[in-house]
Amino acid sequence: MAAPDAGDAAIAARSLRRTFKGGIEAVRDIDLTVAEGEVFGFLGPNGAGKTTTVRMLCTLLPPSAGSATVAGLDVVGDAARVRRQIGVALQEIGLDPVQTGRELLELQCGLYGITGRDARLRTQELLELVGLLEAAGRRTKTYSGGMKRRLDLASALVHAPDVLFLDEPTTGLDPASRLTIWEEVRRINAGGTSVFLTTQYLEEADQVCDRLAIIDDGRIVAEGTPEQLKAQMGHDVVSVSLDGTDVDATEAALAGLPGLERVAVEEDALALYVDDGASSVAEIVRRLDRDEIRVRAITVSRPTLDDVFLNATGRRLEGQEPSEQPAEVAR
Amino acid sequence: MTEVLLLGRRAVREVLRLPEATIPTLFIPLFFLVVNIGQVSKTFPSTTPFLKGQSYVAFQLPVSLMFAVATATSGLALVTEIDLGYFDKLLVAPIRRSSLIFGRLTADLVRGVAASSLVLLVGIALGARIQSGALGAVVIVLLSALFGVAYAGFGILVALRTRNVQATQSSFLLFFPLLFLTPNFVPFNRLSPAMETLARINPVSYVIVGLRSLVIDGWDLGRIAVCLLVIVLMGIVLTGLSLRAIAGYDR
Numbered sequence: 001m002a003a004p005d006a007g008d009a010a011i012a013a014r015s016l017r018r019t020f021k022g023g024i025e026a027v028r029d030i031d032l033t034v035a036e037g038e039v040f041g042f043l044g045p046n047g048a049g050k051t052t053t054v055r056m057l058c059t060l061l062p063p064s065a066g067s068a069t070v071a072g073l074d075v076v077g078d079a080a081r082v083r084r085q086i087g088v089a090l091q092e093i094g095l096d097p098v099q100t101g102r103e104l105l106e107l108q109c110g111l112y113g114i115t116g117r118d119a120r121l122r123t124q125e126l127l128e129l130v131g132l133l134e135a136a137g138r139r140t141k142t143y144s145g146g147m148k149r150r151l152d153l154a155s156a157l158v159h160a161p162d163v164l165f166l167d168e169p170t171t172g173l174d175p176a177s178r179l180t181i182w183e184e185v186r187r188i189n190a191g192g193t194s195v196f197l198t199t200q201y202l203e204e205a206d207q208v209c210d211r212l213a214i215i216d217d218g219r220i221v222a223e224g225t226p227e228q229l230k231a232q233m234g235h236d237v238v239s240v241s242l243d244g245t246d247v248d249a250t251e252a253a254l255a256g257l258p259g260l261e262r263v264a265v266e267e268d269a270l271a272l273y274v275d276d277g278a279s280s281v282a283e284i285v286r287r288l289d290r291d292e293i294r295v296r297a298i299t300v301s302r303p304t305l306d307d308v309f310l311n312a313t314g315r316r317l318e319g320q321e322p323s324e325q326p327a328e329v330a331r
Numbered sequence: 332m333t334e335v336l337l338l339g340r341r342a343v344r345e346v347l348r349l350p351e352a353t354i355p356t357l358f359i360p361l362f363f364l365v366v367n368i369g370q371v372s373k374t375f376p377s378t379t380p381f382l383k384g385q386s387y388v389a390f391q392l393p394v395s396l397m398f399a400v401a402t403a404t405s406g407l408a409l410v411t412e413i414d415l416g417y418f419d420k421l422l423v424a425p426i427r428r429s430s431l432i433f434g435r436l437t438a439d440l441v442r443g444v445a446a447s448s449l450v451l452l453v454g455i456a457l458g459a460r461i462q463s464g465a466l467g468a469v470v471i472v473l474l475s476a477l478f479g480v481a482y483a484g485f486g487i488l489v490a491l492r493t494r495n496v497q498a499t500q501s502s503f504l505l506f507f508p509l510l511f512l513t514p515n516f517v518p519f520n521r522l523s524p525a526m527e528t529l530a531r532i533n534p535v536s537y538v539i540v541g542l543r544s545l546v547i548d549g550w551d552l553g554r555i556a557v558c559l560l561v562i563v564l565m566g567i568v569l570t571g572l573s574l575r576a577i578a579g580y581d582r
Binding site for chain 2: 103
């Protein structure tokens with residue numbers, strides 16, 4: 001999927017910047033375009049500027065410079081109209097603990113101008129959608145983390161928004177609850193809603209997102225479809241886990257390896273992006289033997305978004321496991 | 332308007348469901364009422380000129396009423412909401428930001444009516460007679476509740492400015508000097524000169540004097556008008572500052 005034109009975009013940001021007190025530049029002149037009906041993933045480490053970007057696009061925080069439109073409306077000049085078009089579930093789950101799930105959704109309906117019978121019907125519909133009918137009469141403080149996320153998601157949907165913002169919608173959830181949230185996101189998107197989401201789970205982003213961008217230190221460092229981004233990494237990744245061995249010496253031993261496209265250096269490992277992983281392994285092993293370099297493991301895999309992330313930011317995303325290892329050659 | 336009513340209903344529901352937030356605010360005024368009367372009723376028997384034949388409880392009742400309604404409850408609820416992230420959810424809804432303040436103040440009005448009715452009934456049970464009659468009692472409750480609404484703006488302002496629970500909680504302490512630098516125990520003319528000067532420049536004094544006149548004197552329209560004027564001015568200033576704070580929140 002190619003980057004869409006700004007003209008018919010669900011979200012378009014141009015040179016968007018946010019500087020906080022003390023001169024902290026949280027977001028530095030980013031450009032973004034999200035097409036209508038797209039699920040767009042916004043990835044980055046903690047403090048990279050994801051939440052600040054979401055807050056600017058949701059009209060919660062004015063940009064220091066640049067501009068952005070959501071559903072064709074300017075987030076500063078047309079903020080009130082933007083709010084009618086968007087649904088928002090922020091990283092901190094926005095629920096009132098004293099209200100029941102049903103009361104919270106009915107209030108949310110009311111704030112969007114849906115009242116009386118319509119509000120009750122819409123609430124019922126959403127409770128069913130997120131599987132919370134049974135718990136609807138309980139105060140939200142008694143809900144589990146997954147239930148709270150689902151209710152928060154439902155509350156972002158009362159007015160059937162054109163654009164849905166989800167900031168870390170699955171953080172802190174167990175795998176089963178994460179799966180439920182992603183299924184709901186897909187279903188919502190299938191109904192025509194554009195989705196802008198941030199997440200730390202790269203594998204899930206790979207499966208859910210049509211396109212994604214990686215933000216690091218306030219700047220977008222990679223953007224494209226998951227396939228495009230992975231394809232840019234080379235054909236295979238050979239990961240060499242070092243066993244206390246000097247990284248520079250290992251890198252030097254492997255320099256000029258046939259078919260080597262690029263090397264990403266980590267604290268205790270090297271990721272080699274090569275044409276053909278299987279045939280490279282033999283040469284890698286030979287060179288390491290020659291230089292008497294001991295390593296813990298050598299693995300060959302296809303590039304993942306984790307590799308894309310590592311390449312773009314110079315580090316792995318916190319909490320991510322290294323790539324799954326279909327083939328492993330231990331020494 | 333609908334959004335104010337919806338948010339007000341939610342805030343009232345919150346008051347009903349969190350009695351632990353309201354009960355302590357009622358305990359203090361009732362405690363002071365009983366203890367103060369117990370301590371000074373012999374010093375100020377009903378023959379004391381400024382009591383006009385009533386027991387001292389009649390004189391103290393307005394002070395307890397004000398203690399009962401002047402709380403930081405709305406500010407605390409708001410700062411908790413900010414802390415939990417629900418406030419952002421409300422800010423991103425297509426409603427006027429001012430509705431979030433007026434919704435809270437609706438709950439303050441309801442809570443103020445309930446709290447001052449209770450304190451008034453306890454005062455009557457302890458021997459106070461309302462010289463202005465049943466209608467006067469209603470006016471006392473309404474003026475007290477309105478004072479609570481006006482005062483709530485202060486807690487809301489601190490909540491919005493500091494976004495800090497402890498700061499909002501301790502904002503209540505400001506009320507102590509405002510309430511005690513007044514003719515709360517004796518009339519103006521029985522205070523020391525320095526205290527009298529401070530009490531006369533403290534607007535809260537005139538709220539106490541107005542409420543007290545309804546209990547002890549009957550219908551003194553001048554004092555009631557000044558009392559109402561102080562409450563309205565206080566409300567305009569504190570609510571106005573809160574509205575400005577919420578309009579500029581993260582702007």
